[in-house]
Amino acid sequence: MSRTVLEIVRSAAPAIGLERPGVLFGSTSRTEIELQRAVIEAADMVLRAHDWRKLMKISTSTGDGSETEFALPSDFLRMPKDADVWSSRTQSPLSRISPEDWLQMDVGIGDFSYGAWTLFGGNMVFRPALSTGETARYWYVSKEVVQGTDGARKERFSDDDDLFVLDDRVLELALIYQWRKDKGLDYAEEMQAADAALSREVESDKGARIVTQRSSRLPATKVAYPGVITP
Structure with a gap:
């Protein structure tokens, strides 16, 4: 079962030198607000990395x-x-x-x-x-990579109980990398770990390719256009 965004952030907190937060989106403290921004950016980074089948x-x-x-x-x-x-x-x-x-x-x-x-x-x-x-x-x-408590999809996290539609371990590693980058800390090792996890997930997702089937009665090529067509 997928972890909530709060659970993901709490899991990542020790790796970025923070206490595990009790709340995230209900907090007004600077640290939690910065964590909100970092996890949203990390989710967007994972979203845009691949044409996810989900x-x-x-x-x-x-x-x-x-x-x-x-x-x-x-x-x-x-x-x-x-x-x-x-x-x-x-x-x-x-x-x-x-x-x-x-x-x-x-x-x-x-x-x-x-x-x-x-x-x-x-x-x-x-x-x-x-x-x-x-x-x-x-x-x-x-672009709706988040699922709310009501089951509806949305673009960004806004509640502690929101779920990430894609792999939450990839998101956690991306969050750690994003946090260190935002803070101006060395992030080479964390970026490598996040990239490796993301690459594995992309390869796994590619194994479920959608196959386009064409009728044997139809030509597989498109109608020619009298001119140059740029894809």
Whole structure:
């Protein structure tokens, strides 16, 4: 069973030369406030180190024949590397277009009648507009790496009983490293320990890869675009 954030901090306290705190987020003392900041930063560091499977979600955009821009999910952090956006109309991935190629199409240099997408302005943008009832689905990594006492996910710790969704031992080591770094102390050994634990967890997580299966009736390649497409 996962430890609470207070339990993680209490476990790390001796290693950073502190007394084990009785409370964390309910305290107004400088030390506890600094610990709050350090554990939040450590959690963010672990979050951004890898496309964690525990944080993967699917987003679906449904077309109405005219809308081209769809807001990204409120908990969107990023799309996994080389992620595709799949259309229910073509039953194949749409083509990702770079911002520069998108502008070329806007000024009339080329077009993309088969379907393309890009990200800008906090939106998933399609060209042409998704047809009525057409869905476009894609994987994304959620930034909600904390679970509250009510079971709901959130982005940051705010309560002593909050749980870290990912490995709490990695978080503890990252906290020790982060604390020493913030205090201007030597942290080379602690950073090495945190990196080693993180690397092991990343390798373990990679063993549960999501496999994309393509129909044998569909080509595995994407439709060619008359121009240079930058991934």
